[in-house]
Amino acid sequence: MKALYRYIKEIIQAFTSLIGGLMLTLKFFLTPWKSIITEQYPENRKTTINIPERFAGELTLPHDENNEHKCTACTLCEHACPNGSIEIFQKTIETEDGKKKKNLDRWVYHLDMCTFCGQCVDACPSDAISMKNNFELSVFDRSTLIRQLNRPGSKLKENNKPIKTMLAS
């Protein structure tokens, strides 16, 4: 008798739990405007798309309004890069008081080799480079992925104390 009771109880329990699950999916089916969470990507790129500010996308070398950047061409980022996607070309310029000084000539970024690991940004002592949240990086011509990041005619920003020395002092 006890076995029969357990048998019937099991059937009723199975049915109630199955109906619970079925009702949940029926709710999703009947109220699609509430439940559907799919992002329709190419259509929503101007409207609802939400890429967080800290998303590590394309690498940039920010310039200010005077066309000045912070890169001292120390090549620490070039050494930090695990797959050699950064190449820094230095040039020696002579300052007004006759001193010779190394300065940035070309900051070449190989986007086709970059894995967006962000180690260059961590390695930079003067906060010269940062990663933007731009992720639509595909192009038709591979050669356009090799980019020079410093703008033509840009200079090193004067009085730019490296942040790590500031912390040490």
Place this chain on the structure above:
Amino acid sequence: MISMIQYSDITSLIHQTLSASLSPVATQITEIILSALLAFIVMIVCVIIMVYMERKVAGFMQMRLGPNRVGPFGTFQVFADVLKLLLKESFTPNSADKFMFNLAPCIVLMVTLMALAPISWGPGLVMWDSNIGILFITAITSLSVIGILMAGWSSNNKYSLLGAMRSGAQIVSYELSAGLAIVTAVILSGTISSVGMVESQADGWWILKGHIPAMIAFLTYVISSTAECNRAPFDLAEAESELTAGYHTEYSGMKFGIFYLNEYINMGVVSIVASTLFLGGWMPLHLPFNNEYIQLFNHLMDFIPSWIWLFGKMFMIIFFMMWFRWTLPRLRIDQLLKLEWKYLLPINICNLILATAISIFGWHL
């Protein structure tokens, strides 16, 4: 039935025009071919709707959108998929038993299409008005396991064979409870002709007239026919995560397409049978009471054409099967057999006794 043109008028018109120009034998053969072709085309159209419906229902139930790129709301997705299957190579593996390998999809499809023969599509519209229509359907649908076993064996692949064996065990055991559910409806209506079955429900569907036994039988029939169609949650024959694709692992191109088509036609057949047995086939919704207002309601229901009733019921049951598929996880093989032998079969036998009592004492409405 209230409609301007009866189906029997159309069929007799076709019969007269054909027999005017052809000999009686040629007329018979032409009529058979025409009716078979018509039923096949109807099923193909239903399959196209079903595949689209399946993907949309799946999407909505999983909080997705479903296909929405090809054509308006993704309606042409099915045609694109069929085109892809037609363009792909129908590959036959070297070590396979080539004759059986190519025969298996044909047998599977043939068996499913044969089950369409005794179905009553509308008032006076039946291909083969046999007095054993329901028996014929139960006999034919259990043959499909031969095609599946053939596909699994001839592929010469362990996953295919395992899938086919599982499918065999599953179909053979669920055939029992599906058969007992059918017998319940047969006892209530007292006939095994599909036309007679529909006509016995003229004053109300069996699910309304037959009290609890008819409801339980309907439920068990839907469950066991879902298992017979090898659909989730009973898709052990395919079990993508364990057996890649089960018995059709080695099939590609249109040979796979035939298996896919067969799955959906089978679903359609099972739903039509379920609606014939319990929901009155093409019969409109009639309530079995002698009240004045209920008679008016019954009369109003007659204005809805019979094909809308038949396909409405069919797609309702198909929606149930899709709903199960996209809600419930797959059963293990022991759970599957336990469900059949320890639960469905005893319940069905008790239900059968109850239905017999109701039928003998005339308690149904």
